[in-house]
Amino acid sequence: MTAKDIKHPLRGIRNPLLPAVLALFAFSVNAQDDETLTKQVELEQAPAPGPEGYHQPPSLDDIPEGPFGDSVRSGWQAFVNTRQHPEAKRFVGNKQNCGNCHLASGLAANSAPMWGAWGIYPKYRGKNDHVNTMDERIRGCFTYSMNAGGSEAGGPPEPDSQVLKDMQAFFFWSAKGAPIGENLPGRGYAAVPKPENEISVSRGEEVYQDQCAVCHGNDGSGKFADDGRQIFPPLWGAGAYNWGAGMHRINTAAAFIKYNMPLGKASPVEKEAALTDQQAWDVAAFINSHERPQDPRWEGSKASTDEKWHTHQCLYNETVRGHTLGDGAG
Amino acid sequence: MRGRYRFTCGLFGFSFLILLMPTISAANEAGKKLALQGGEGVQPCSSCHGAQGGGNAAAGWPRLAGLNADYMVQQLNALANGTRSNPLMAPIASSLSEQQRKDVAEYFANLTPPTTPPGGDVDQKILKRGKVLAQRGDWQQGIPACTSCHGLKGQGVGAAFPSIAGQPAMYLQNQIKAWQSGSRQNDPNGLMASVAKRLSDEDSQAVTAWFASLPAEPSKSDQ
DSSP: OOTTTTTGGGGGGOTTSSEEEEEGGGGGOOOOGGGGHHHOOOOOOOOOOOOOOOOOOOGGGOOOOSSHHHHHHHHHHHHHHTTTTTTTGGGOOSSSOOGGGGGHHHTTTSSHHHHHTTTSSEEEEETTTTTEOOOHHHHHHHTTTTGGGGGSSSOOTTTTHHHHHHHHHHHHTTTOOOTTTTOTTOOSSSOOOOOOHHHEEEHHHHIIIIIIIIHHHHTSSSSOOOOEEEEOOOOOTTTTTTTTSSGGHHHHHHHHHHHHOBBBTTTTTBBOOOOOOOHHHHHHHHTTSOOSOEEEEEESHHHHHHHOOOOSOTTTTTTHHHHHHHOOOO | OOOHHHHHHHHHHHHHHHHHHHHHHHHHHHHHHHHHHHHHTTTOOOHOOOOTTTTTTTTTTTOTTTHHHHHHHHHHHHHHHHHHHHHHHHHHHSSSSSSHHHHHHHHHTOOOSSSSSSOOOOOHHHHHHHHHHHOOOBBBGGGOOHHHHHHHTTBBTTTTTOOOOOOOHHHHHHHHHHHTTSSSSSSSHHHHHHHHHHOHEEEEEEEHHHHSSSSSOOOOOOO
């Protein structure tokens, strides 16, 4: 079985009124059998917490005074108000803040907390096939999730630049007391098992209208205050994460959504969900069946970009509602 | 040329305003009359909500001035149909026609909210806890920051998330209790009920005291 085989059932859907039913996710793939897939292998799941619970980061009220504390505070602000931070904002080419996908200032278990990431870098990543430092990893977030190519600076921050130092100071501070080199409980998002039924974009649209549209808007463009500050992030279109961001993968989006959304109904730290597994996968597929800024690793055509970079669970170069996705938005 | 252009534009704008004026003032007049003088079997709104719509902190009656008009129409509808249960407001809301609800909502939406916060005699420690809850939430309890939906200053976001800054603490606390008990069920998607049920009495007191200590911010657009 090749990686492409799992995508083929999507092709050839003719009726635009009958959105894709994604049979492809209904069976599992042994990643070790296929070289391409091994390159794209999903992150190992974090273990369940023991009786002592999750890592407890220090309180944001207890950031120390002095130059180190100033750096931590700057990194925290770059994380939660990325679009307003005097340095970080130059590298934001969409309308996202880091804290949109890492809730609670990046401190909540099961919401990809920064204390969970800190101790596992430097790390080999299949995404770029080499060992990445945390500095490089954050630059990757800017490139994809923050679409830095469309920003004022035209790309991510320079290696070892002040904003990256500050963000790392914040992560380091939040990981105080956590062991190094361990896959900590609560790291990343908790994976959601593939549901019994096929994944359905059209059912996902119903979930979206019922549960998500009140905040993210019917057109997925989010909501903003009169002063331009983002209140609810765009989920597709020019303001959203691009086609290279982790969140465009349906499994990743489903895992985020399951224990984090809707805000105030799900509870990541308590690992409480408001949606069923089926709803989480369906709505993740619906959200990711829309155009967003182009994959910065563009290979000259949708087909070749798809072949080289999208051999995972996503809808890039797939036809949904009569449109072959991957044109980009900007 | 530039002066002439500006003059023409000004003239256009002025004529446009003149054209619009009758509709705006008609709605406002009807709304104003209901608000200040009441209607058939309806007492004036101002008798409880204040002549300027500033609310009544001691009685726990909400500020209406500067709230989103669509939000207020939704509340009047909910008070009439019982999804927001309130024995005082139910008969009043029920006796208002659809048009009257719009008129009175528009009237209050256009009033400038009071600049002085309703406040209250609250310990600084409690206020500090309230500020943390409002701006950061308590994720151990599954409580997100209030400001993540109600806006950074609690100014409200569109018709779904009302302005809560500058509302009387007692009013806000009563609403949290109403979400908890189920006597208020008109929130979009059950979002506020879910958050309210996670709030302890102490946290409810702290966070409502914090928002009552802030000046009201008018809720304008939703984009």
